[in-house]
Amino acid sequence: MKLTATEQRHVRTALRFLRLRVGAWRPLSEALKMKADTLDKVVRGRRSVTAGLAYSVARLTEVSIDELLAGVLLSPRTCPHCGHPPEDFEEEPTVIEDRPRETALKLVR
Numbered sequence: 001m002k003l004t005a006t007e008q009r010h011v012r013t014a015l016r017f018l019r020l021r022v023g024a025w026r027p028l029s030e031a032l033k034m035k036a037d038t039l040d041k042v043v044r045g046r047r048s049v050t051a052g053l054a055y056s057v058a059r060l061t062e063v064s065i066d067e068l069l070a071g072v073l074l075s076p077r078t079c080p081h082c083g084h085p086p087e088d089f090e091e092e093p094t095v096i097e098d099r100p101r102e103t104a105l106k107l108v109r
Contacts, residue, residue: 001051003069008049010071014057015043032056 003011015028022028029036032053041047058068 003049003051003054006071007054007069010069011049011054011057012043012045013071014061014068015039018057018061019043031060 019025019028022031025039026036029039032039033056034053038047042049042053054068055065058065061068063072
């Protein structure tokens with residue numbers, strides 16, 4: 001599957017935004033399980049955004065692949081060149097559940 005130029009631009013903008021959130025390219029490349037050099041080439045447009053990379057970014061950000069490719073992940077005012085969000089951007093608080101998670105696996109037939 002080949003991504004359109006617009007879809008690739010949305011993924012690149014999401015990558016720049018994630019880099020700002022994480023603080024550096026290396027932790028982001030590790031989270032995406034790819035070499036930092038390869039990620040740098042993708043972000044700079046020297047390599048195409050693959051469907052696999054787009055899928056990895058969608059999983060990392062917990063949005064659907066369709067939302068990522070459509071640019072829904074970010075505000076329309078997010079800078080496509082550097083990934084900076086708008087000045088009125090507010091991070092949502094993290095939700096912590098008081099109950100423990102189920103750890104036992106269940107077999108489903």
